[in-house]
Amino acid sequence: MTRFSCFLLAFILLLAGCGRFTPPVEPIPTEVTPPDGDGVGSSSQNVFEYPLFGGIDDLLAGDGWVRIGWETASDNDFEPEELSYRVYLALDSGHQDFSIPDLEISSDSNVAFIEGLANGTAIHAVVRAVDPLGNEDPNEVEWAATPNPVRYVNHATSPVGGNGLTPETAFSSMGQAVGESIPLEGVNFHVSAGLYLENVFLFSGMFLYGGFDASFAPDARNGELNLTQFASLFSTDLVILSPGHLLTGIDSISLSGQGIVESGVVAVETWARITNCQIFDVTIHGVEFRSDFFDGDTVDGTLRGCVIEGCGGEGVVIDGIGNILIDNNQIRSNLNEGIESQWIRSGFEQESRIEITRNIIRDNGDEGIDLDCA
Missing domain, CATH: 2.60.40.10 (Immunoglobulins)
Known part of the structure; x- marks a missing residue:
């Protein structure tokens, strides 16, 4: 009788527990106000005979x-x-x-x-x-x-029928724009303000410029007023700059990890420019420059005018043979190092050069800068 009562009680508790269970809801990224700030710029208390200018x-x-x-x-x-x-x-x-x-x-x-x-x-x-x-x-x-043909992208346009050749016929997504532009030797994507829920893969010679309004007028471009933000439902890296010798990169866009994506930008064996961007709340690295040392491959990159904040790992990671300029950024409040190298290497008649200038690096969980050379 006692064993039967225990079994009945357990069965009742199981039913009650099932009645209260609610499946977890996957997070849906929303547009987030990016962190503000910039690097040192041209600030100085010294007196010069020439103008003080940040370039x-x-x-x-x-x-x-x-x-x-x-x-x-x-x-x-x-x-x-x-x-x-x-x-x-x-x-x-x-x-x-x-x-x-x-x-x-x-x-x-x-x-x-x-x-x-x-x-x-x-x-x-x-x-x-x-x-x-x-x-x-x-x-x-x-x-x-690099001057190149322009393809327009506007999330507010129809997902069908656009060819990207004019603002009126803009592509509605970066995935569509990249896919249709692969035959080109190089292309400049002009992307209007809005929230784009997609990961971005740029082939060599592709460059993404955000900060446009619906007119796409160059003089009206403003990355702060016309927020062009990318987020994703998937944990994979948000932006990948693929291998190649042509200039490839992003400018004036906001990458919101929202605790979902792993790295904000991964530049692999390419010539990369990452400028005037906000990269925040990713689970691992804000920006990663990477090359395969054992094949003698290199990565060249410029990271300038960006804010990198709230990463679950390092703000910036360099691994391999690199020629990297990190200039005029704010790299702050990341869980591990602000800037870290997981081995900067030289070899195969290639040399590495890392230049770090005019940055504000603060409030990171580990060292501000930790460079290991081999």
């Missing part, structure tokens, strides 16, 4: 053109409206001729729009500020971009 802070590429932007310089002896700017261009990194500017811009503009450029050829640009006496600031802040 280029935006470079947008289109079909045969580039648009270069910068913040106004300051000077100890002259007002901002008395300063002008000189633009220097080169086809190879570090080869600008600073004795002959390619373009001079008056003080009433913080933009240089350059047309008639060859598609598929990367442009390396430096802008310097000049005072009325001809004193020119010495910054060498270089940005690269």
